Amino acid sequence: MKPAKMPLEELMSSGHLACQGCGATQAMRFALKVLGPKTVLAIPACCWSVIDGSFPNSCIDLPIYHTAFETAAVVASGLKAGLEMRGDTESTVMAWAGDGGTFDIGLQALSGAAERNEDIIYVCYDNEAYMNTGIQRSSSTPVGAWTTTTPVTNFKKRPKKNMVEIMAAHSIPYIATASTAYPEDFMRKMQIAKETRGTKYIQILAPCPTGWKAPPELSVSLARRAVTSKIYPILEITRNGQKLKVWKDFKPTPVRDYLLAQGRFRHLKDAEIKTIEREVEDNWQRLLAKEKMLESIPGFGE
Amino acid sequence: MVEKVEFKNYREMPIRAMTISSMLWNLTGSWRNVRPYYDFKTSPCRLGCPTGENIQRYIYLITEKKYDEAWKTIIEDNPMPAITGRVCYHPCMSECTRKDYDEAVNINALERFIGDQGFQNPQWMEKAKRSKKEKIAVIGSGPAGLTCAFYLARRGYPVTIFEKEKALGGVLRWGIPEYRLPNQVLDKAIASILESGPIEVKTSIKLGKGISLSQLEDEFQAIFLGIGLSQSRELGVKNEAGKGVVPGLEFLHRINSGEKVDAGKKVVVIGGGNTAMDVARCALRSGSEVTVVYRRTINEMPAISEEIEEAEKEGVKLHFLASPLEIIRTKNTLSGVVFQQMKLGDPDESGRRRPVPIEGETFTMKVDTLFTAIGETADLEGLEEKLEQKWNLILTFGENGNTSREKVFAGGDVVKGAASVVEAIAAGKKAAAKIDRLLANEPEPEIEDPHTVGIEDMNTDYFTESKRNRVPRIPQAEVTGSFREIKTGFDDVLAHSEADRCFSCGVCNYCDNCWVYCPDVAIKRLRDEYEIDYDYCKGCLVCVHECPRNALSTREEGK
Ligand SMILES: Cc1cc2nc3c(=O)[nH]c(=O)nc-3n(C[C@H](O)[C@H](O)[C@H](O)COP(=O)(O)OP(=O)(O)OC[C@H]3O[C@@H](n4cnc5c(N)ncnc54)[C@H](O)[C@@H]3O)c2cc1C
Ligand SMILES: Cc1ncc(C[n+]2csc(CCOP(=O)(O)OP(=O)(O)O)c2C)c(N)n1
Ligand code: SF4
Ligand code: SF4
Ligand SMILES: [Mg+2]
Numbered sequence: 001m002k003p004a005k006m007p008l009e010e011l012m013s014s015g016h017l018a019c020q021g022c023g024a025t026q027a028m029r030f031a032l033k034v035l036g037p038k039t040v041l042a043i044p045a046c047c048w049s050v051i052d053g054s055f056p057n058s059c060i061d062l063p064i065y066h067t068a069f070e071t072a073a074v075v076a077s078g079l080k081a082g083l084e085m086r087g088d089t090e091s092t093v094m095a096w097a098g099d100g101g102t103f104d105i106g107l108q109a110l111s112g113a114a115e116r117n118e119d120i121i122y123v124c125y126d127n128e129a130y131m132n133t134g135i136q137r138s139s140s141t142p143v144g145a146w147t148t149t150t151p152v153t154n155f156k157k158r159p160k161k162n163m164v165e166i167m168a169a170h171s172i173p174y175i176a177t178a179s180t181a182y183p184e185d186f187m188r189k190m191q192i193a194k195e196t197r198g199t200k201y202i203q204i205l206a207p208c209p210t211g212w213k214a215p216p217e218l219s220v221s222l223a224r225r226a227v228t229s230k231i232y233p234i235l236e237i238t239r240n241g242q243k244l245k246v247w248k249d250f251k252p253t254p255v256r257d258y259l260l261a262q263g264r265f266r267h268l269k270d271a272e273i274k275t276i277e278r279e280v281e282d283n284w285q286r287l288l289a290k291e292k293m294l295e296s297i298p299g300f301g302e
Numbered sequence: 303m304v305e306k307v308e309f310k311n312y313r314e315m316p317i318r319a320m321t322i323s324s325m326l327w328n329l330t331g332s333w334r335n336v337r338p339y340y341d342f343k344t345s346p347c348r349l350g351c352p353t354g355e356n357i358q359r360y361i362y363l364i365t366e367k368k369y370d371e372a373w374k375t376i377i378e379d380n381p382m383p384a385i386t387g388r389v390c391y392h393p394c395m396s397e398c399t400r401k402d403y404d405e406a407v408n409i410n411a412l413e414r415f416i417g418d419q420g421f422q423n424p425q426w427m428e429k430a431k432r433s434k435k436e437k438i439a440v441i442g443s444g445p446a447g448l449t450c451a452f453y454l455a456r457r458g459y460p461v462t463i464f465e466k467e468k469a470l471g472g473v474l475r476w477g478i479p480e481y482r483l484p485n486q487v488l489d490k491a492i493a494s495i496l497e498s499g500p501i502e503v504k505t506s507i508k509l510g511k512g513i514s515l516s517q518l519e520d521e522f523q524a525i526f527l528g529i530g531l532s533q534s535r536e537l538g539v540k541n542e543a544g545k546g547v548v549p550g551l552e553f554l555h556r557i558n559s560g561e562k563v564d565a566g567k568k569v570v571v572i573g574g575g576n577t578a579m580d581v582a583r584c585a586l587r588s589g590s591e592v593t594v595v596y597r598r599t600i601n602e603m604p605a606i607s608e609e610i611e612e613a614e615k616e617g618v619k620l621h622f623l624a625s626p627l628e629i630i631r632t633k634n635t636l637s638g639v640v641f642q643q644m645k646l647g648d649p650d651e652s653g654r655r656r657p658v659p660i661e662g663e664t665f666t667m668k669v670d671t672l673f674t675a676i677g678e679t680a681d682l683e684g685l686e687e688k689l690e691q692k693w694n695l696i697l698t699f700g701e702n703g704n705t706s707r708e709k710v711f712a713g714g715d716v717v718k719g720a721a722s723v724v725e726a727i728a729a730g731k732k733a734a735a736k737i738d739r740l741l742a743n744e745p746e747p748e749i750e751d752p753h754t755v756g757i758e759d760m761n762t763d764y765f766t767e768s769k770r771n772r773v774p775r776i777p778q779a780e781v782t783g784s785f786r787e788i789k790t791g792f793d794d795v796l797a798h799s800e801a802d803r804c805f806s807c808g809v810c811n812y813c814d815n816c817w818v819y820c821p822d823v824a825i826k827r828l829r830d831e832y833e834i835d836y837d838y839c840k841g842c843l844v845c846v847h848e849c850p851r852n853a854l855s856t857r858e859e860g861k
Pocket of ligand 1: 389390391441442443444445446447464465466467470471472473474477478507508509510528529530531532554576577578580606681713714715716720721722723724726
């Protein structure tokens with residue numbers, strides 16, 4: 001047998017309460033394989049506060065601090081400070097929150113922690129809506145999507161908030177996006193986060209078959225198509241927001257195929273899909289231009 | 303079983319909320335309505351190979367650098383991979399899934415690589431001892447006979463090979479020239495077969511002349527006839543008999559015996575099959591100018607297309623849509639040949655378009671030697687009355703080579719007509735298995751439905767396009783005028799690079815995808831396999847979808 005593709009150690013076990021094909025669950029498993037047993041989690045209200053299990057049972061073999069919806073970053077900061085005061089500088093503290101808890105209600109706590117450059121890893125598992133409470137729109141929900149609060153007659157018209165740019169504006173040492181379809185890439189980024197001091201923000205696209213109205217077996221495939229259709233760029237921002245690296249080494253796939261594989265987009269008319277396609281391409285070009293521009297600043301080029 | 307922790311009253315609760323137990327008590331398998339399960343399929347290459355080599359498996363073993371196991375895997379179905387790895391027309395590659403993606407895997411070159419590894423490691427061949435009393439006679443030592451002898455000797459039967467020539471190999475020795483199959487490769491391959499078990503060899507004995515079928519039937523409990531086709535067919539044109547008109551097989555026999563043959567300046571070869579190509583290329587190497595004349599076009603030529611390309615590359619001229627009409631002799635020596643111009647008509651029973659003469663259009667060519675290579679026929683002298691025949695071939699019944707006589711089996715070209723090495727091997731292998739069943743009084747095995755896969759069953763997200771690795775060859779300048787082997791074969795680096803291209807269609811090759819992606823941690827990664835824990839599998843089928851090679855299937859629960 002070949003060498004294993006990822007560490008064998010499991011800190012997350014079976015029996016959890018996630019739906020079939022849940023991407024958020026895969027993401028957690030990958031992350032913990034990198035962080036290892038010396039890790040403390042802060043999880044706000046979100047699907048993951050349910051997936052984990054009911055007190056006093058948990059599918060994660062680590063200390064978890066369940067926090068109020070808006071407080072993941074600040075609780076994590078406090079946990080880190082507490083550990084340090086007790087002389088433990090080794091343990092990693094990770095805030096693990098949904099997109100609602102990150103892009104929306106948790107934004108001020110996160111912004112504060114990032115501005116102070118707290119030594120925490122903040123992972124947003126991005127399933128693009130408030131899934132735990134029954135699929136309401138968040139500011140991470142992509143344009144065109146159906147949710148229960150953006151019904152098909154009035155689907156989401158506003159674009160997804162650019163959370164990565166917001167975080168980059170905080171001058172923190174490490175920012176990355178990832179997708180559950182590329183676990184090796186995600187785990188590599190978690191490793192960097194583990195080894196970097198200061199605030200690290202990682203946002204991983206984690207498909208929710210239930211909320212996206214897609215068959216669970218397509219979970220990984222959708223996570224991949226989101227990237228290869230350039231809708232969800234995989235990138236890294238280092239040097240306190242000054243250096244951008246976009247992953248481009250993939251065979252592009254049509255935006256349309258990605259959209260139409262999911263029930264949440266199936267109401268879109270041809271013209272609407274075309275508009276989205278144009279916006280995706282515009283965003284992609286802007287991103288590449290920005291990458292180039294940053295490279296061209298004297299003294300920033302490697 | 304992990305117990306669920308529940309508190310009966312607040313006094314049992316810890317002072318602050320904390321994890322006390324895992325969730326393993328929660329058997330989420332009950333959520334499942336569809337069950338994934340590992341279900342390996344037969345890769346299409348294996349179905350394409352007449353002798354059914356387990357190609358996917360030996361290629362996988364090459365990626366693991368387990369050459370010994372790769373060799374043993376091939377040997378289960380084909381005792382001479384170094385030979386087929388050089389001369390097979392590789393129908394496996396025409397079925398390779400990868401051909402529908404970019405280019406078929408170079409299976410043939412990998413087969414040769416492993417075959418040659420076997421020569422360097424003779425200890426890989428296990429030696430069987432006689433364990434059976436029934437004696438078996440194998441007549442003819444072409445690929446069919448050698449294979450049949452090998453698989454019977456391996457099972458412990460004492461085998462005697464009777465061969466009319468002074469050396470073994472059949473067409474492999476007297477037909478296929480050294481630039482494609484060097485004698486020393488053939489010698490090693492035959493030696494390894496003969497050493498594999500209780501095999502005795504009697505050369506220069508011809509069945510039907512030196513020994514009769516009845517004699518053999520008295521002495522042996524089973525007989526396999528793999529006597530091939532040893533006579534060149536005549537053209538049947540005016541003035542054919544006489545100097546200058548030579549059967550192609552005879553010419554090849556002389557060349558392959560190491561003789562230098564001068565065929566004169568202008569040589570014409572009549573025919574479009576493998577024999578024609580080899581005759582032409584040998585004549586070219588002996589210093590002649592060579593034209594192959596074929597009565598149809600290149601599309602109808604029965605020769606292996608690669609051999610046609612090689613011949614052209616070397617300088618053989620191809621002349622299509624012409625057929626010899628008359629030989630012109632001046633004072634008994636050949637001086638020219640009159641040809642009839644042809645055109646293509648309606649398809650015949652083989653599906654190829656029939657050549658029809660164009661009335662009145664003929665032409666003459668100056669020729670020093672004319673080689674005939676329009677086909678070979680069987681020499682059934684002395685067997686006519688004993689065995690039922692059809693079109694001057696031995697008639698067999700069913701898949702295993704049974705003839706009209708109970709103890710007598712036949713296979714290879716003498717049954718199929720001009721076919722191929724690998725088909726002869728397949729026939730020899732099947733007959734050996736059948737003879738064993740007959741002598742051991744065993745029932746026929748059940749034929750399983752081969753459940754195969756194609757490109758539409760693959761998850762191509764995990765593959766990237768790559769060019770097929772070609773087999774390295776000696777410089778073209780050194781090909782001319784030399785009988786040196788043209789292809790030098792893969793080294794380790796090329797072999798691995800090519801083996802890595804295999805999709806492993808329908809069979810797990812431990813890529814870990816199922817284990818990596820299972821959201822429920824329900825897949826166990828064991829030593830040489832994975833196992834699904836149905837106590838927890840929720841039936842999301844992510845593993846099934848993300849398996850690049852369709853090694854899993856699904857079944858509805860409760861059905
Ligand atoms: C020139 C040439 C090139 C070819 N090239 C290719 C190629 O590149 N690839 C490919 O797949 N196929 C090729 N073929 C076809 C292939 O060689 C044959 O299909 C194959 O050899 C058939 O195997 P066989 O064992 O049935 O018969 P053979 O190889 O013909 O062997 C028959 C043996 O039986 C012996 N024999 C015959 N009669 C008697 C008797 N009465 N008593 C005792 N012994 C007897 C013969 O001497 C011979 O040794 C080629 C054929 C020719 C003629
Ligand atoms: C202050 C507050 N408002 C509302 C809620 C209800 N609530 C719990 S989880 C949740 C949605 C979480 O969405 P997201 O952060 O995207 O995580 P997901 O459930 O999608 O994984 C909401 C609205 C709450 N717990 N606290
Ligand atoms: S890719 Fe490999 S397993 Fe699939 S058909 Fe080709 S050689 Fe066989
Ligand atoms: S990925 Fe896991 S839970 Fe999903 S079907 Fe496969 S074994 Fe079951
Ligand atoms: Mg969410």
